[in-house]
Amino acid sequence: MPVQVWAVLGPTASTSRFEALHPSGMTTFVGREDEYELVWRRWLKARQGQGQTVLLSGEAGVGKSRLALAFSERLKDERYLRIHCFCSPQHTNSALHPIIDHVERSAAFARDDPLEKKLDKLDTLLRQSWSSAEDSALFVEMLSLPNDGRYPVLGLAPRLRRQRTMDALVRQVEILSSSGPLLVIFEDAHWADPTSLELIGRLVGHIASHRVLIISFWPEFGAPWIEQAHVTALSLNRLSPHDVDVMIDHIVGNNPLPAAVRQDIVERTDGIPLFVEEMTKAVLETASEDEARRTVALVPSRRTAVPPTLHASLMARLDRLGAARELAQIGAAIGREFSHELLAAVTWWPEAKLEMQLDKLIRVAVPPGRAARGDLFVQTRSRAGCGLWLAAARAKTPPSCSNRCNPREQV
Secondary structure: OEEEEEEEEEEEEEEOHHHHOOOOOOOOOOOOOHHHHHHHHHHHHHHHHOOOEEEOOOOOOOOOHHHHHHHHHOOOOOOOOOOOOOOOOOOOOOOOOOHHHHHHHHHHOOOOOEEEEEHHHHHHHHHOOOOOOOHHHHHHHHOOOOOOOOOOOOOOHHHHHHHHHHHHHHHHHHHHHHOOOOEEHHHHHHHHOOHHHHHHHHHHHHHHHOOEEEEEOOOOOOOOOOOOOEEEEEEEOOOOOOHHHHHHHHOOOOOOOOOHHHHHHHHHOOOOOOHHHHHHHHHHHHHHHHHHHHHHHOOOOOOOOOHHHHHHHHHHHOOOOOOHHHHHHHHHHHOOOEEEHHHHHHOOOOHHHHHHHHHHHHHHHHOOOOOOOOOEOOOOHHHHHHHHHHHHHHOOOOOOHHHHOOOOOOO
């Protein structure tokens, strides 16, 4: 039987994790009316020259990117400029990676562009913002492009070059905001490299008298500049059951959805919009209402329910984890939240083995961006997604694992 073969051609054109998860379009914006209006009021202040910063916090999938997108859509008929930077866990040690990525996208660099063409594109972009010759030379060095003679040779020491580059980037924001209101978005700022974090801090402290609104995403408030008067901390909570119902209605459309299945979705997704969307679409992939009812009937527990089709997929992936499967099973026996120290105490594994298997489990069990690698493996920011994995793992957990994690029951 012929087997279809695929080849990797290059990186995707999508720069946002949120856009990559929604190739066919966005779901209806639900339950964020108050937060939406607060961001809008901050934008009105910024347009008048009172620069503002909004720090959006909330667990993964709760709707930070969706709120920023909805706000951007509201501005589609306005004349404004936008800088959109995406921070990544793969580039936490790459200085100014979110900024470099934005400049390359703005200049429309292509993967196969020769160096001279990239310089020409960068020239075109920098002329639009009236960059000085020295600033242009700094940006060329920041992008690791060769100087072909069209820029002055600066010959700066690394520390001085870094300082001058930061100054040039702040000037760029000033220049852009002088020609119109400027919206600056930093997604997943907790993954930013130290230099980018320093730049964000400098921008936040500098924009109070400029037409700039900065929106930055954080899983929790930890920014050192949160106490400044023009900085607003906005926490996104989970959706109410009513809002989840509304969201499900928009996703299912005219497709039938049994009341029991709907209730199961509401309970299991914990009010996280991204998980509501994924779980509802997974149920819609069942062939008929009868199959949907059988899905509910096969669920072992209402609170740890996993539809059989998804359960089978999770179990298959779990089987391929090797030694990390036991780690998932131990975690399932502990509960939905557990620390690194507790895993080390329970497994008795060497630290190197624990780290390797834990990283493997996170890569496979948690989709990119849904959980940060920190003290807690399953933090509140990824409860619903990991809850499904833990429910699947629990079904395969041998008594020895459960006993190891519940020593008090053996007394």
